[in-house]
Amino acid sequence: MNKQCFTFILAASLTVGAAWAQVEKSAVKDDFKPSELNQPGQEYPQVNSQGYVRFRIKAPQADSVRVSLGLGGRGGTKLTKDPEGFFAGTTEGPMDEGFHYYHLNVDGGTFNDPGTLNYYGSIRWESGIEIPAHDQDFYQLKSVPHGHVQQILFPSKSTGTSRRAFVYTPAGYEKGNKRYPVLYLQHGWGEDETAWSNQGRANLIMDNLIADGKIEPFIIVMTYGMTNEVKMGKIREFKIEPFQTVLVDELIPYVDATFKTLASRDKRAMAGLSMGGMETRTITLNKPDVFGYYALLSGGVYSLEDLKDKTKPKLVFLSAGSKEKPDGVRNAATALKTAGYNSVSYVSEGTAHEFLTWRRSLYQMAPLLFK
Amino acid sequence: MNKQCFTFILAASLTVGAAWAQVEKSAVKDDFKPSELNQPGQEYPQVNSQGYVRFRIKAPQADSVRVSLGLGGRGGTKLTKDPEGFFAGTTEGPMDEGFHYYHLNVDGGTFNDPGTLNYYGSIRWESGIEIPAHDQDFYQLKSVPHGHVQQILFPSKSTGTSRRAFVYTPAGYEKGNKRYPVLYLQHGWGEDETAWSNQGRANLIMDNLIADGKIEPFIIVMTYGMTNEVKMGKIREFKIEPFQTVLVDELIPYVDATFKTLASRDKRAMAGLSMGGMETRTITLNKPDVFGYYALLSGGVYSLEDLKDKTKPKLVFLSAGSKEKPDGVRNAATALKTAGYNSVSYVSEGTAHEFLTWRRSLYQMAPLLFK
Incomplete structure (x- = not known):
């Protein structure tokens, strides 16, 4: 695991989220x-x-x-x-907004x-x-058909527990036999599986994108990344294996057996914010045949070296807030693109290491998935 | 609306939930x-x-x-x-436990x-x-198949909003075309649609009952009863009509259109705790052809007069904690039974106007529904 993936995580305590000084x-x-x-x-x-x-x-x-x-x-x-x-x-x-x-x-x-x-x-x-953000319309509760957010408790042999996840199923999911792609979406350090629905409004962002005809509907699965077993200063001691086992060997099979999913690499994405980006990066590189789409939201970058000799991802999406020194994200995406990868960067204007960056990132990323 | 139905609500501030004095x-x-x-x-x-x-x-x-x-x-x-x-x-x-x-x-x-x-x-x-209660086993998270708790946002013309409800679907609901009866389950004053899953553990109680073969699986729907628009002392000013419209004219049709329900009176129950019992009592009496099973948990009683000349309920379930002066519940159930109604009372030993009374009430009531 290299150092790069921690850059944005550690930035969390440095970025203030305040837009001082313009106003007397x-x-x-x-x-x-x-x-x-x-x-x-x-x-x-x-x-x-x-x-x-x-x-x-x-x-x-x-x-x-x-x-x-x-x-x-x-x-x-x-x-x-x-x-x-x-x-x-x-x-x-x-x-900040x-x-x-x-x-x-x-x-x-x-x-x-x-x-x-x-x-x-x-x-x-x-x-x-x-x-209230000037562009808040995209994450508001509107009079459109709404998907459901299902709390599931899935069996986990490796941890000896029933573990919780939330599953967004798009409006109309209940009807017919249509099957859907799946995005596995991770929270950051200090957060848990509730973050993307509560702070992130992922369900409302999806409802609005679908109602506007901007994306084909897909399922989102959000579970706890076991990120908080280590203290902030000791994040380098975090071991990915226990979570990778829960996610790849337990949760994904449960979701594919329970929900109407398209259960293949080309219809499965993984994304995460901050430390969830670090998890995404490590797991997608360890399991390149499980996920076809990778996204790191204020969560580091992939280098050419990372991706060499591996099954090629169908998309690498990298994002950050403009207050997070986003050049790393821009440069990495450009390097990947030049080398022939489908890589896209997005910088959220005027935001720091906070949830508006990630709401906007989801909104920008969703139309690029499962193409 | 008579006075009886407020008895237990007002008792909330009187019962202390403490089992003092036995221990030096x-x-x-x-x-x-x-x-x-x-x-x-x-x-x-x-x-x-x-x-x-x-x-x-x-x-x-x-x-x-x-x-x-x-x-x-x-x-x-x-x-x-x-x-x-x-x-x-x-x-x-x-x-108290x-x-x-x-x-x-x-x-x-x-x-x-x-x-x-x-x-x-x-x-x-x-x-x-x-x-921890001596009988806590029935509401514990165990290694059994788990149902899902789905957050839904349903359209409500009468209030001009998308309103939230939680829907418990039993384990295996996703598979096949089996259809299920539905219990509409209301919280008390000061609470909302989160109470029965969080404080009440309704989903775990159901998972365990089903895994033990004690009940046939059914769906539970929990939504906000609009009970908190009035202050505690002014509960008599509460008007049932707005909530009755949301429940009967908006939520039930949405649930029946979206979920695999058995959409008939004989497969539809309503229950509520405390002020949710008052709502249940009023709405079931107003709409005797919509619900076939009635249950008031620390939420008042039905009299013979109440039920006269109406479509006969298939069950009247009345419960209370032993610290709530439960004779009213026992006597009312006996009077109904004597008059030929299928009426059952249950008294939770050693508990007051609190959630263990209601967890136990759900556990006792569930096997009696939809027979």
């Missing part, structure tokens, strides 16, 4: 609205049209409440107590914001907030 | 283990073999941390700070315990803890 403090617009991820009836947190976030937390006897969201290197956003016992405050600048994880520090302890829904990241359920 | 403080056993609902890697909260719960919360600069779980009327369990900055403490007595919601009060603010998973109740995501 005095020019903060007073059009704050409750975040669309708030729990029912909750007024805070709020987001304005520029991407500033305003928090309000009840803790009348607390001395200090901080929010991890904001200027990362300087400890996020410090809230100040008002006479009613609420700690309130606004980020110093606008946040899209989804962000965060949490509170209340008198030295880590808690979630009671105003918002929680999302699994950092090996815990974290608070989430959504800054 | 000095006799608290030191065999605490992490709760099975803890987030990955979290050591606290812990439960001992007697049902005591021990909490440990990091908040070094806080003045006060309380846990809502414990002696309800006296403000739960107060934790005390240790020299390392953790607030720790143990419930004064053992808790089964699942309990709780939350923390940190310096006057309401937060979840960062150690545990969250469950939707009280119109918010709450912390959850599980006291």
Whole structure:
């Protein structure tokens, strides 16, 4: 395993997700609205049209409440107590468009914001907030036919457990005998099999692409990549074999036996974000006859050397956010293309190592699969 | 709508879920283990073999941390700070077996315990803890064939939205053309369509019943009963019509068109817990030709008067926890039985208005359906 595949993973802690400095403090617009991820009836947190976030937390006897969201290197956003016992405050600048994880520090302890829904990241359920993106239409819940997201529990002899996966089946899947290609789609470090549906909105992105006639329907399978058995700093110690066994020898046969799949290499893709990209890269190179399409989303690159003397992939898709130093992705795709591979790169403008990069990557990648 | 159906709902705030006083403080056993609902890697909260719960919360600069779980009327369990900055403490007595919601009060603010998973109740995501029950085998994840839990988004003209439901399809559903009866199963006030799978473990209860040959497989559909538009004290103002329209005119036709159902009254049941029982009672009485089987779980009773001059139900199932004054349920079932109805009551021993009562009720009810 070479070093290249870790580049984007380690970048996670370096990219801040904030688009500071364009707006003068005095020019903060007073059009704050409750975040669309708030729990029912909750007024805070709020987001304005520029991407500033305003928090309000009840803790009348607390001395200090901080929010991890904001200027990362300087400890996020410090809230100040008002006479009613609420700690309130606004980020110093606008946040990047899209989804962000965060949490509170209340008198030295880590808690979630009671105003918002929680999302699994950092090996815990974290608070989430959504800054409406200018291109958010593609991942919105619309009045179109919707696929289902099925929670399955599949038997795994190698781990001695019933393991969970989520399976997106496109609208109309239940009718007739049509069979579908399958994309195996992996989350990143600290996340799990819930990430692509919850934070990623993969099902809504697919529903919209299908309704718009931009892709032929396919199935997506999302399971836990066993990535979180190692701590952030020790990711190099991660061993791929246990997950590769679960995925290739247990999950794929279960899915092919249970769902109406096209069970061949040319109709099977693997993609992953961040550390899920590292998994994708390693497993596709170990098992070039199992998967025909490879995609790394902020998750490294393939070199010519990697692919030499192996069954040729039908597509290599590489993506990153523009704030992640995406030249590596662009250059790798160009090198592969020059050497005769079907390779495509995509750079998400104005985003960092976060979920809007990956939602957009799925949206760009889906029409290229299974051609 | 008569008053009877609210009895059990209002009891929710009165029943404490604690089995105090049998055990002397000095006799608290030191065999605490992490709760099975803890987030990955979290050591606290812990439960001992007697049902005591021990909490440990990091908040070094806080003045006060309380846990809502414990002696309800006296403000739960107060934790005390240790020299390392953790607030720790143990419930004064053992808790009832089964699942309990709780939350923390940190310096006057309401937060979840960062150690545990969250469950939707009280119109918010709450912390959850599980006291292993002596009969827990029936709701455990076992090495048996597992059904799927499908998230569906169904179109609703009456509300102008795509609405979410979860559909349990039994193991093997995908194969062949067999068609299945359907149980529509409602959550209680403050909860939503996630409750029966998460807190209730309905899918695991079904998997185990089917694997043991105790029931013929059927489908379960769980959707949001729109119960939380009214505040706890104003439940009498709840109007059933909007939900009845969604359920009967929109969801049932969608399910019958999408899944392999037996689409007739004699193969369709409705059940609900607490306020979901009230919904079940009202809707089954309004639509006696839509549902053939009725079940109220801690959710009131049917009188002879209610059922007079209506298509006769094939089953009336009434249940409650032994700590909920269950005589009303027993007496009502006896009166119906005497009058010639197929009526069955069930009382869950040692439980209150909580999820173990309802898990057991589903387990008792399932073999009686669709006969």
